[in-house]
Amino acid sequence: MSRSDDGNRRDDDDQRDPDFGQDENRARADVETGGGREPLPAVPAEAQSGEVEPQQDRGRSILKEIFQGGSLVSILAIVLSLVLGGLLIAITNERVADAASYFFARPTDTLVAAWEAASNSYVALFQGAIFNPRASDFQGMIFPFTETLAVATPLILAGLGVALAFRAGLFNIGAQGQIIIGATMAAWVGFTLDLPWGVHLLLVMLAGIIGGGLWAGIAGLLKARTGAHEVILTIMLNYIAIHLLQFLLTTESFQRPGASNPISPQLDQTAMYPRLFGDAFRLHWGFIVAIGATVLVWWLLHRSTIGFEFRAVGANPYASKTAGISVAKGYTLVMIIAGALAGLAGVAQVSGTEGVLTDGVAASFGFDAITVALLGRSKPWGTFFAGLLFGAFRAGGVTMQTLTGTPIDIVLVVQSMIVLFIAAPPLVRAIFRIHEDGDGRKDKRRRKSERQTVKAGGAA
Amino acid sequence: MSAPVTSPQGQAPELDTVRDWKNPIIYAIFAVVGLVGFAFNAPGTTATFDISAGRDAVQLAPVVVPTVPVGWACALILIAIAVFSFLQTQAGRKDPRWMPIAYAIVFVVGFLVWVVGGANKTDVSLVGLLAGSVTMAVPLIFGSLSGVLSERVGVINIAIEGQLLAGAFAAAVAASISGNVYVGMLAAAIAGVLVSVVLAVFSIKYLVNQIIVGVVLNVLVSGLTGFLFSTVLSRDSATWNSPPSLPVIQIPVLEHIPILGGILFRQTIVGYLMYAAVIITYIGLFHTKWGLRVRSVGEHPKAADTLGIKVNFTRAHNVMLGGAVAGLGGSFFTLVSVSQFTKDMTAGQGYIALAAMIFGRWNPIWAFFAALLFGFATNLRFVLSILGTPVPGEFLAMLPYVVTIVAVAGLVGRSRPPAANGTPYIKG
DSSP states (O other), X not given: OHHHHHHHHHHHOSSXXXXXXXXXXXXXXXXXXXXXXXXXXXSOGGGGGTOOOTTOHHHXXXXXXXXXXXXXXXXXXXXXXHHHHHHHHHHHOHHHHHHHTTTTTOXXXXXXXXXXXXXXXXXXXXXXXXXXXXXXXXXXXXXXXXXXXHHHHHHHHHHHHHHHHHHTTOOOTTHHXXXXXXXXXXHHHHHHOOOOTTHHHHHHXXXXXXXXXXXXHHHHHHHHHHOOOHHHHHHHHHHHHHHHHHHHTTSTTTSOTTOOSSBOOOOOGGXXXXXXXXXXXXXXXXXXXXXXHHHHHHHHHHXXXXXXXXXXXXXXXXXXXXXXXXXHHHHHHHHHHHHHHHHHHHHIIIIIIIOSOBTTTTTTHHHHHHHHHHHTTTXXXXXXXXXXXXXXXXXXXXXXXXXXXXXXXXXXXXXXHHHHHHHOHHHHHHHHTOOOOOOTTXXXXXXXXXXXXXXXXXXX | OOSOOEETTEEOGGGTTOOOOHHHXXXXXXXXXXXXXXXXXXXXXXXXXXXXXXXXXXXXXXXXXXXXXHHHHHHHHHHHHHHHHHHHHHTTOOOOTHHHHHHHHHHHHHHHHHHHHTSSSOEEEHHHHHHHHHHHHHHHHHHHHHHHHHHTTTOOOOTHHHHHHHHHHHHHHHHHHXXXXXXXXXXXXXXXXXXXXXXXXXXXISOOOHHHHHHHHHHHHXXXXXXXXXXXXXXXXXXXXXXXXXXXXXXXXXXGSTTHHHHHSEEEHHHHHHHHHHHHHHHHHHHSHHHHHHHHHHHOHHHHHHTTOOHHHHHHHHHHHHHHHHHHHHHHIIIIIOSSOOTTTTTTHHHHHHHHHHHTTTOHHHHHHHHHHHHHHHHHHHHHHHHTOSSOHHHHHHHHHHHHHHIIIIITOOOOOOTTTTOOOOOO
């Protein structure tokens, strides 16, 4: 078994020192073979986590390109997704369907109806997300934008958590559970303790941080200690978290006295984030916390030793290990910090916008956070702006649904298409027939394959 | 694995004697749970398990179990296994492979007797419980097979959830329009393939991170089906969203086998296809030329390419095949369990299927059993909530997920994905 195994390994990784990783391999050889009984693989189990393979240098440069592609592609991807979303709105519109029944008699009717269906929806989306020119006063006009920022706050915070773990090579699907546990602990501190102004809010935030960090820490620790797969761990922890919350909301210490439905008491006023621009707007200080967290994550990743270690572990765990970086510590710590950020997102929910704890407290922010982090290319400021964009979609989507009847689900469609297109720049370039400008660093083979993909993509 | 490891720095013989205390610890913890719960806190009543359904030809008397002795027996066996595992580990030997399974079975028996004995109504139909578990597990099994097919060629398939949901949606719409359930099933398979095509194109052709594509595809399918449900389907649900149900087919002789007949042989055609799919996938993957090629692509694509196997072609094919399987499984939701499509009706089952696949170590047969376990846990929750047990329903609902974590972190050992899983292959 080990003979063929070693052969494979040497074959593959000319990059690596042949001696290095030997004990790693031996340790793995102790693992029971699954039902299949094939020789042990050259690549360790961690390959599943989607991180860059150390021996795949070409793969890495492609990934690099994906994550650092031009902003033009990003903008085009957004435009393309909006156009496709508009088409979907138009096709499913009732008036369009009516007009299409006599399409060959008067085709313009269909086209006009389609245009109106799509453009009305998007105008409503814009009005709900950025600026409402129909409002009577200035306050009403900018209200949508503050709403966008309020909705974006938990998205940014949880997205930062996902992005940070991603940089360390971990796929944190568990932001949902981390938000839930963070929110639960924060809310408990918020409605149970009776503390003066300031101290109370700080404790609430701390409780959220601890709750989220603890929940993610479980996954990080198990990953580090037992090698269990973090995607499975975090998915399972999500389910456990929601059931735990549902249970807690039936207990005396969490359920609102006299209430029959699972809802907690209102948080104390001292536990709430103060509103940023007065009571007319829902925007709260949690947004400032989100900005602070973005700066902090940026500093952590790019200016601190521990952040360097995270990135090193994410880029190549083996090399990190040789360099004396503890991979296990990195995995555990990065998950704790990621969970703490998601916990703050939970605080933003209970102390910022909701004011109570229900089992829907996390909405789908934890899952949206994944797309936010992906759109932001796992960079702090990228995640910040991706969070703003998705916050705008979400806030505007509500207005769109009430004004035009276009279901808010279209937002999900557009969001996911944006991420897909941004992840595949060659496809976007092919659709818009943009040729990549010459880049001296690219070798011939790379360019050739790029040309091929462009050609094929254009045909499709 | 007893060969000493020699490193350049010198000998490291202690590597041989490194003992892993994980398993004894896990066994011990649950043995204590069993001792405190099943033995000391036994309800002192009897638990009745009906093992014959009303329509069985051979009627067997229900099994009546006294909770106290059985509780003690189970607890003692659990302790014995924990001690045995402790001694084995101390001696540097590995636990035999049957041990976790035996342990789990004893634990489940102890738990069942305890929880049924403590319920308001201490009488439960074992056949109903198990038959329900198989039914619950059907979409999970299809989903995990899709995962196996796709990950065995090295493409991570997080999009199982999306494939199931697309299948459920397409089955509902197609069966409603045509009035024919089989058209619905065909449409479900096609919808699953369509989701897979996107997965294949983005991950194989455009080399996008496969987990990203999978996660995003789930969101995309959820959004698309939700949007169409809110616009088209709810506007005229008589035309678009009232599919006929699949009939339950009873296999003439086999269904009268006591206990097993009612569990295995009163299924819809989707249920029988599930058995076939598991067996065909298993034989195909491990006993045919095709399977050898598929696995070689997933383990070492470069070697496979050298031998003339078209790596990316094989990958694309298998991912689409997986999509068809998962899509078919999705038809279960709208043609068998509920005869109507609702928003996000798969409710995370795709992720459970993914867990079942990893739990089952990328092997169709083991994935099948893992999915059955999840089905059992889900069904147990429903059955027990009817009985009225002392355990809050939320904790029962958590059970499968806790079990998965324990299993993934401990008992099953490090589950090992195909070597090239998640790595795009670039020829050259």
